[in-house]
Amino acid sequence: MERQVYSGPMNNEPANGGESGPSDELAAEIxxxxxxxxxxxxxxxxxxxxxxxxxxxxxxxxxxxxxxxxxxxxxxxxxxxxxxxxxxDAESAVLVQAAVLTEAWHEELQFLITGRDWSGDPDAAAHEVVDGFLTFWTDHRAILKVLDLASMEGDFRFRDLRTWLLNGATNALVDLVAAHDSDMDPKATAGVVIAMLAHVANHRPGLERWGADHDALVATVAGILRHAIVG
Structure with a gap:
């Protein structure tokens, strides 16, 4: 299946990074x-x-x-x-640190999707993915906030890293949706699901302060994820 870059919920245009890693321009900077x-x-x-x-x-x-x-x-x-x-300068050090961490996190998020029993127990698989995504965002909030902020400000270097971070999980979802022969479009589904996961993870503290129970958040998003993949 052809691989394309999806840059996540902050951006509408593809960034320079791809499945093979950050762009040559960014690689030179780090x-x-x-x-x-x-x-x-x-x-x-x-x-x-x-x-x-x-x-x-x-x-x-x-x-x-x-x-x-x-x-x-x-x-x-x-x-x-x-x-x-x-x-x-300090920004360059942040960029390099973000690049080092993103390299490892890319595979971690990809495995979060692929290392599940979607055929035998899709409910548990969906819960594990959502809970893992929220935990990941909480554990690494400082760097992820930088990626989000700089991406929104149009800095292609951080946008490139953010794309690379999410692209493994996005492509894994594309394959999963296609493999389960659902009526959903694989790329549209994967893009929407990753955008939802990142957005909910980003705003989880505020949602919980608002009164949304953590377990209820996980169950709600997991239900949407399960339906998107296996129907």
Whole structure:
């Protein structure tokens, strides 16, 4: 089946990323080379990773636009001068950290769809997918908020990553719907379902504060998902 990119609920146009990974333009921006163009050695790569870990830690407590190089460097136990040997600015460090995590998360979300018994127990499969998606969004909210915010602002680099993050799960749903011979259009169904999952996951805290019970949210979305796949 032909693979196409779906960029998720924030965007209507396909982004540059595809099933094989982020675009060449983005890959060049997240290269491991230092600012002077040289490839860091083992110690340099370890320092770079400390800075990336510190970036992720800072994002847990401050907004993306409020992130400062001095705070990242302090958290990493190094200096701003050292930071600038690896990244030109705080946004670049966030981009690289998001790219590293998205690479792993792409497969995690894809397996969330494919690693289920859709034929034998579709109800349980749908519940596991929805619960897993909501948990995933909660666990990784800091980076995912950055992807959403920057995507809405039109930054193709973060939009590219967001596309890559969701595309594995989207294509897995396309295959599932097609395999079950339902009356639903596979691509339309997959696009709508992924948009719904991401939107509900994003707004789950507000929905629960509003009074929607967590288990009821899972059951409701799971029912829609089950119907979309097996009828």
């Amino acid at each position: 290269d491991e080379r230092a600012a002077d163009g040289r490839m860091p050695g083992r110690r340099g790569l370890a320092t770079r990773q400390r800075l990336l870990d510190a970036t992720a830690e800072q994002l847990e407590s401050c907004g993306y636009r409020d992130l400062k190089v001095v705070d990242i460097a302090r958290t990493a136990g190094t200096s701003p001068a050292t930071f600038y040997q690896y990244f030109p």
